[in-house]
Amino acid sequence: MTTPSQKPSNLLRVELIIGNLLRWGVIACALVIASGAFLSVVKPPKEGASLSTFLANLTEGKMVEPAGVPSRIAEFFDVSAYANPYRIVSLGLVLLILLPIIRVAMTLIIFLIERDRFYVGITALVLAVLLFGLAFGKAI
Amino acid sequence: MSIFHEIIRTPVYFEPILFVISVIAGTVGAILGLGGGVIIIPTLTLLFGVNIRYAIGASIISVIATSSGAAATYVKDHITNIRVAILLEVATSYGAITGAFLTSFVNTQMLFLLFAGILMYSGFSMLAGKRQDLSQSAGEGDPLAQKLGLNSSYPDKSLGREVPYAVYNVRLGFVLMVGAGLLSGLLGIGSGSLKVPAMDRAMRLPIKVSSATSNFMIGVTAAASAGTYFMRGDILPALAAPVALGVFVGSWIGTKLMMSAPSRQIRIAFVVVLFFISIQMGLKGLGFEIR
Numbered sequence: 001m002t003t004p005s006q007k008p009s010n011l012l013r014v015e016l017i018i019g020n021l022l023r024w025g026v027i028a029c030a031l032v033i034a035s036g037a038f039l040s041v042v043k044p045p046k047e048g049a050s051l052s053t054f055l056a057n058l059t060e061g062k063m064v065e066p067a068g069v070p071s072r073i074a075e076f077f078d079v080s081a082y083a084n085p086y087r088i089v090s091l092g093l094v095l096l097i098l099l100p101i102i103r104v105a106m107t108l109i110i111f112l113i114e115r116d117r118f119y120v121g122i123t124a125l126v127l128a129v130l131l132f133g134l135a136f137g138k139a140i
Numbered sequence: 141m142s143i144f145h146e147i148i149r150t151p152v153y154f155e156p157i158l159f160v161i162s163v164i165a166g167t168v169g170a171i172l173g174l175g176g177g178v179i180i181i182p183t184l185t186l187l188f189g190v191n192i193r194y195a196i197g198a199s200i201i202s203v204i205a206t207s208s209g210a211a212a213t214y215v216k217d218h219i220t221n222i223r224v225a226i227l228l229e230v231a232t233s234y235g236a237i238t239g240a241f242l243t244s245f246v247n248t249q250m251l252f253l254l255f256a257g258i259l260m261y262s263g264f265s266m267l268a269g270k271r272q273d274l275s276q277s278a279g280e281g282d283p284l285a286q287k288l289g290l291n292s293s294y295p296d297k298s299l300g301r302e303v304p305y306a307v308y309n310v311r312l313g314f315v316l317m318v319g320a321g322l323l324s325g326l327l328g329i330g331s332g333s334l335k336v337p338a339m340d341r342a343m344r345l346p347i348k349v350s351s352a353t354s355n356f357m358i359g360v361t362a363a364a365s366a367g368t369y370f371m372r373g374d375i376l377p378a379l380a381a382p383v384a385l386g387v388f389v390g391s392w393i394g395t396k397l398m399m400s401a402p403s404r405q406i407r408i409a410f411v412v413v414l415f416f417i418s419i420q421m422g423l424k425g426l427g428f429e430i431r
Contacts, residue, residue, distance in 0.1 A: 030384075033385060104229075133363075134364070
């Protein structure tokens, strides 16, 4: 892939750094989700309903355990809960949701390093609304 | 619940089929700058008979996964215009938050019809722009674009060379993105289908740059509301896992295809999908829910 000759070199550098970070983030996230999925097949949780029952109940909008979805963030720090492989998958999904936010934060840091004040401000605005959405999303 | 749904919603069918369809959704999404929800939601609700709230949850995962998967490649290969993406993202995300607040005050059915109309118009508008891909004179862009450093170039594999481009109508693009964000916040749908036409027609970005930049943006917008859906329990591991993994694979394939495909084909494919989404939204507006 030829490197665009019309782009300033600092922008090219920025793109490579962000691109690599994104790639590793995706791989890490995929590994967590995949291991949880794999474990759920070879070592399904003993308590709660089976996957078949779970899926069968999905029309009415009812969630039958073991869905693996915590009701509070604090529950992610309960290590014993990870015996349920669906909880591992849930962790991977949270990681996935955080990826774009990490992406914006990385972009902010890099604009800071490049001393591009205008874009630091712009990126900060985006990060602010993202964090607001995460924190107060329930109220919406 | 029909017999068909009973059979197909057993793990041995459900997970593999959902995975394969997610690969397709990820591929299409990465090529066109969309999130894949337009494939995932009908699949879950019509094919599998899953409740709409879980379908929407899975769709949000699909959008973020497409965005993250595609962004990694497009940014590294210098196709995404990060400055345009971040600048426009201000408009979209504030629009989306505002839209989400206003949901209870607005008649969503009318909005679906309006949305369908806008998509239809965008589709025809993009067809008219076919000639743009063949003429490669960049021009200088509007003064604001120059001041903000938005003009750039990208390597086009299908042409075998680097293509310089300039950005126009920055203010108009910004306003359109507020609108796109508002609609997506109000209706709870992805906004890629509005972002790409706005960048393509109003701001005159090459279609590949529009698609890659849209891919960068849609994940950010989706992440803002994903937290809510997750805490509500709408994102279920049994559904979201095959979707996420399938979309990761699909978006990787999609990025490879997009970079070597001729721009004209991408544009036409996008318009076809746009019309398809427009019909889907129109039906919703007329009361035919895909429950």
